[in-house]
Amino acid sequence: MTTAFYTHPACKLHEMGADHPESPLRLSTIDDYLITSRIDDLVLHCEAPLATEDELALVHTRGTIARIKEHTPEFGYYPLDGDTLLNPSSWTAARAAAGAAIAATKAVLDGEVENAFCSIRPPGHHATPDEAMGFCLFNNLALAAKHALDVHGLERIAIVDFDVHHGNGTQAVFENDPRVLMVSFFQHPCYPYSGTEFISKNMLNLPVPAYTDGALIRSLVEQHWLPALHAHQPQMIFISAGFDAHREDLIGQLGLVEADYAWITMQIMQIAKQYSFSRVVSCLEGGYNTSALGRSVVAHIKVLAGLD
Structure with missing residues (x-):
């Protein structure tokens, strides 16, 4: 099973201040854990291209794209909101993150690799078509999914989001x-x-209270996610892989551990094998305790690559 690992050097240049939890250290730690876990040589390393403005426009308004491009500063920071800042490398980093997700999707659909993990930042799943927010500039995963639907013509896809937010x-x-x-x-x-009111039929949201542990999450996945995924029979699966639901991550208060992420990934892979020719693209979202992040990403990639 060939698993591609997409990233770009620019993703480590975007930063929002020394004390900001969404830092370049996140990607460096993932790199280190791949090496120490001895799986670095077992994935196919790919450098992402930069997404074009036309590709970004698959999801985002031209005004939103222009705002990020034009407000990227020559030095210092430009605040989009209280938590989301631009530095001189942000425009390039955001295009690299989006480009990784799109390139991974192309590679999987073209049969070059079976699945892919995108080690990218800034993350994306809070970015709406017309607003950057919550550490996110462009919605990397949504862009990848739109590419599969609107460019490659897939008829059914699934998106799995296990971020704490x-x-x-x-x-x-x-x-x-x-x-x-x-x-x-x-x-x-x-x-x-958000996510608890006025929900459309194609959204299966499971809000859970603080301190929910992995055992309950597994039960909810079995009771709700898996029947819906079987019914939908997706031709490709996209994962918003946020690891901030880990019990060591203080940005949230859920209680997952590496074994839970591995188990969830295994359930997704079984669905993908049955309906999607094992076609999966996973994009990094949250995860701010770097040790927990590194360990969890390794657990996730091992299942993607069939190493467990």
Whole structure:
């Protein structure tokens, strides 16, 4: 089973201040853990291209794209909101993150690799078509999914989001689109305080309270996600892989561990094998305790690559 690992050097140049949790150290730690776990040589390393503005426009308005491009500063920071800042490398990094997700999708659909993990930042699942927010500039995963649907012509895809926060941006892109089933769990109440009202039929949101542990999450996946995914029979699966639901990650208060992420990934892979020719693209979202992040990503990639 060939698993591609997509990233780009520019993704480590975007930063939002020394104390910001969404830091370049996240990707460096993932790199280190791949090496120490001895799986670095077992994945296919690919450098992402930069997404074009036309590709970004598959999801985002031209005004949103222009705002990020034009407000990327020559030095210092430009605040888009209280948590989301631009530095001189942000425009390039955002295009690299989006480009990785799109390139991974192309590679999987062209049969070059079976699946892919995109080690990218800034993350994306809070970015709506017309607003960057929540550490996110462009919605990398939504762009990849739109590429599969609108460029490659897939008829049914699934999106799985296991970040501790609701993927409000992804929901905004795909709500009421019958081609897409999105399944997620997330801590509630928690930023961005969405995902519990006025839900369209193709969104299967599972809000859970703080301190929910992995055993309950597994039960919810079995009871709700898996029947819906079997019913939808997706031709490709996209994963918003946020690892901030880990019990060591203080940005949220859920109780997952590496074994839970491996188990969830295995359930997704079984669905993908049955309906999708094992076609999966996973994009990094949250995860801010770097040790927990590195360990969890390794657990996730081992299942993607059939190493466990």
